[in-house]
Amino acid sequence: MDEIFQVITREHQAAGRRLSTATLDRIRAALRAALNAALRAGLVEENPASLVALPPTRRARAVVWAAARVQHCRKTGERPAMAVWTALHRAQG
Known part of the structure; x- marks a missing residue:
């Protein structure tokens, strides 16, 4: 799961776009919410997004x-x- 955030960061940098850690936090929050809903519905057995550790923000x-x-x-x-x-x-x- 951590790899997807590295890919997102790399693609933004390659395109010359700024990507803040707050944006990464929002992406992770949306992904966690979606996977939690899937977990409650029995569609997945675990939520890998809950294990993602992003770098600390300043x-x-x-x-x-x-x-x-x-x-x-x-x-x-x-x-x-x-x-x-x-x-x-x-x-x-």
Whole structure:
């Protein structure tokens, strides 16, 4: 079963498409749900999707748009994965 997730990942990379670990988690969840229904209906004897172990995910850490970060972003175009404004920043408009 782990092989199918490797194939999915490889095909996305070969096509130049981004595939997040969250997407792989959703694929596994849908597959597990379908196989659990088949298990309850007596169509299969076990659910191999329940044994799949995907690599752990790392959540993006929110950073505040400080003046230095804004300046760096304007200069380089690099943006943090998740950035937030403080209430003071929002009030300044």
